[in-house]
Amino acid sequence: MITVATWITILRILITIPVVVSLEMNQHILGLILILVAGFTDFLDGWIARRFNQVSDLGKFLDQIADKILINAVLIELAVSGILWPWLVVIIVGRDTLISGLRMFAASRQEVIAANIWGKAKTVSQFAMVLLALITGTAPLLMASLQVLVLFLTVWSGYVYFKDSLAIWRG
Known part of the structure; x- marks a missing residue:
């Protein structure tokens, strides 16, 4: 049975479509509002799952x-529209895919690769970059500086996760 919390998570996935469409149509404030709504659903689904004992493997x-x-x-949409450096987005998506794969491998061995301060800093910096991009458009110097910070935190946190997972690989 799919729980209320899981339905809210599914709604967050579906919100991605109007977010991308609004950004494509240069409706950045609408896109930002929808992203904030999605963020609220991220909080809400977790709270409901814990509060009403609806935590499930599917939901997680x-x-x-x-x-x-x-x-x-x-x-990807911000890179396509010329606001973010496309190669930076490739690095971010590649790193996230690699870390997700490491986490799945660890889980298959009943191990957990926990979030760390560098991964959290990467997430905060990415959110700040997206927020700035949607509010200001292309503020060149500020966006370039923030993208360099995001690049550093993305690569460094990926390295730290990979290094910490070596013990799991060695088995």
């Missing part, structure tokens, strides 16, 4: 997928 899986679908779609 879809929650991670929903986050990746939304952020990657937004990053």
